[in-house]
Amino acid sequence: MSQGTGYYVPSPSKWPIIGSTALLFMAFGAAFTMSKLPLGYGLLITGLVILAFLIYGWFREVALESEAGKYKAKEDKSFRWSMGWFIFSEVMFFASFFGALFYMRVLSVPWLAGSEQELLWPGFAGGWPTAGPGFDEKFTPMGAWGIPAINTTLLLTSGVTITLAHWALKKNDRGALKLWLFATIALGLTFLGFQIYEYGHAYAELNLKLTSGAYGSTFFMLTGFHGFHVTVGTIMLIAIFFRCLNGHFKPEHHFGFEGVAWYWHFVDVVWLGLFIFVYLL
């Protein structure tokens, strides 16, 4: 639009208001559902469908603009700054849950087992893992050296494969690019499959549930949000895989690819934190 600076300022767009409509349905749908009112799920699903449409449509438009050559060096720099700070905001989101985990393990559980709580919670020994002093149900904590260790290997490997894909893209080796990108997606999906199996195992055999006090809350919320981010990352990988099939990205111009790679590495690093602090220690 603005020819002077050449910075691309898009024309009026319908996508944002579609996104707001999606959130309107989702927020009211979720509130209705949680209060067990009728229509809740209907509103929620309508919202999610609109959101899916929005994500597809908006990103498609941006990808097409990129391929049409509308983004030059300055726009590219904008994307880099913004993706970096977006990932930082995600780091802070996870930090709040890690903070909750550390607070419980280091402070609140030992306090509840302290001598001044003896009258309120007699016989509570503290220690970790625990479901807290008020919950009687026994559970087995999740071990680190089974599926979680395999999953660690899978994600670390996927970090390597996406880097190989990136190198191939920069050398304009389209075959290797598609191969390594496909491998990354396969590793991500395998990770998710194991994660789903692990949750089933936790609920069915370990009696470890979201409602299992401090341990259950932090275990499922941390791994759950991570799993959600892996899901989003995998969808992003699939999207750029199809863009690669359609001949998108050039060796010198491919921020769409790099942004996804950054995100994938971020998901990887969060997992290392999870493996150490949720599973191992």
Next chain:
Amino acid sequence: MAVIQDVHGHAHDHPTGIMRWLTTTNHKDIGTLYLCFSLAMLFVGGFLAMGIRAELFMPGIQILEPEVFNSFTTLHGLIMVFGAVMPAWVGFANWQIPLMIGAPDMAFARLNNWSFWLLPIAALLLITSFFVPGGAAAGGWTFYPPLSTQGGMGTDMMLFAVHVFGMSSIMGSINIITTILNMRAPGLTLMKMPMFVWGWLITAYLLVLVMPVLAGAVTMVLTDRNFGTSFFNAAGGGDPVMFQHIFWFFGHPEVYIMILPAFGVISEVIATFSRKPLFGYTSMVYAIAAIALLSCFVWAHHMFTAGMPVTGQLFFMYATMLIGVPTGVKVFNWTATMWRGSMTFETPMLFAIGFIVLFVIGGFSGVVCAVVPIDVQVQDTYYVIAHFHYVLVSGALFALFSGAYYWLPKWTGHMYDETLGKWHFWLSMIFFNMAFFVQHFLGLAGMPRRIPDYALQFADFNMISSIGAFGFGLTQLLFVYIVIKCVRGGEKAADKTWEGATTLEWTHLPSPAPYHSFETPPVVK
């Protein structure tokens, strides 16, 4: 120079009517939307405040049932913080940052639109929550568990609203950071940026840092409420006090999010109307950065009485007092800027000086609250209410008025009514102090906050406070009238409306600023 007024014939491919506002990607349109929305929310939040003050006009329960009173205080806080003050500052950022750094628009114009159009969703959630079974959230704007893990559907709606506000803020702040870092005109180095832009850059960093943490806290409350987690439930090994730590890790930087852009506006206005360059520009930048940094290490001063080791109390007490140092630098520099300046006292300057005087009072009462033994006495009393209304109303809101009068001529092309503007200032000044100064005495005498009834000894001061509050509320209708009058017409504003102004929007653009500005960037020497 560098002004191209619609020569490309954009107008024909732009939707008109409601669709213009729904789909716009123009930073000025979006800025206007933000400002109108925040003004509307100021009156919604103000209506709730009037309800609170009407109930507190005299002892006994008159017009609001205690549960409704609790909802009023809760929603008053949430709407004023997330609906009025924060969007107002983003509105200023939208209008002014591209103009002040010589950019054609914000870095992400569509995202910018979405940041705005999320806000009405959140506002709708908050306002309609009054009419659902169980009524609106009533656990205070800080929604501490266990109050917030109880409550009905209204609480869930409030939590979703906070989520949506948070999304809007994160998107908006990333957009602002990117714009400032990447879109500046050639030659406009970081240390030449106007102070308002500096204030917003640091504010945006704070937003990206703490809004996701709030999202985490909100999520934990939602899962504790609805999915049986035990983050804030001692029986499960959690701790309600943990919520306070997470919340205030967000909440304290949040107060600086609301005041740092104000510091920027005041720096612009004081320098312009003193007809002198800002005294100590570099130290002003470092002072803002220092305030922002320190604000991340002081959160537990909000919870001195919630239970914490004495070492913790001492650390947070001293860290809090330390913020007084960079704040003192700023107040000193503003005063030094005025020293021997050729000052005139148009409405923006009046609000700026009012800001400095009253914000300093609020700052001092903040240092008083920071002292642990005193805080144990005054926590949850009207002293705290008086303190943060001095920094938020006569701080953030006065700076918003100052900025609005300062830039209205640039935005509309017309001068506002100076006489009415002065009336607005003086009435606001008198009624504000009438409403809130006496609350210091009420608090020191022990009147608790968030309670609809009080002992007879507090009756006189409460009546004075309520009359002041009603007067202050009515006075703001005058502001709406002045703005509408200014938009519709009036004396033509000069391109450089204020002779002391030095920033790009005054020196390089006509009044009103054209729909597309700085398509060719100006060169800054």
